[in-house]
Amino acid sequence: MDELKEIIAKNLTELRTCAHLTQLQLAEMLNYSDKAVSKWERGEAIPDIRVLKKLADIYNITVDDIITDDAGKKAKPKLNIGKKRLLVTLLSVGLVFFIATVVFMILFFVKTTESYAYLSFVFAPFACSVLLIVFSAKWGNWITNIIACSLAVWSAAVIFHIFVAAFTDFNKIYFIYIVAAVFEILIVLWFTLRKLALFPFKRKDK
Secondary structure (H helix, E strand, C coil), X not given: CHHHHHHHHHHHHHHHHHCCCCHHHHHHHHCCCXXXXXXHHHCCCCXXXXXXXXXHHHHCCCHHHHCCCCXXXXXXXXXXXXXXXXXXXXXXXXXXXXXXXXXXXXXXXXXXXXXXXXXXXXXXXXXXXXXHHHHHHHHCXXXXXHHHHHHHHXXXXXXXXXXXXXXXXXXXXXXXXXXXXXXXXXXXXXXXXXXXXXXXXXXXXX
């Protein structure tokens, strides 16, 4: 059993390094704590069969490869998952601004909407923030969740401000930023409390 632990520990370390993942990133993908990943890589514990299957899927190998020698040579990791996710995110944001540019051009060349064409770019950051919230919920961590939600709150506040200033005579719009600041505090507190495990969203290490 000790020999098996050593083999698995060695393989898991090599595989994770080959895939350019940190222990924390891998732990979040498995919905475990980074302490559990650290124990596996030190040979202090063995992942259960369900976790081994998830690990095999991540590294594009079989469970047998993980429990035998030279798994690192057989691995064909889903290369640099972090970079692929960043690329998908950047392409999505780029697509939003491309659409905003197309809408701007259409509105700009129509006489009745020419003066409001810039509003397409006012909405673009909010649309990007919605995409970032989705991607962060799936791939990110508590910090990226805070950033994405904060961008949504402040971009929504800016949209509200610009629309009120453009279409009404109301001149006390500053209150919207006070409301946004309150939401910002709530966002930071919520995700910080989750990080501190006051809410049982993550599995504890075993």
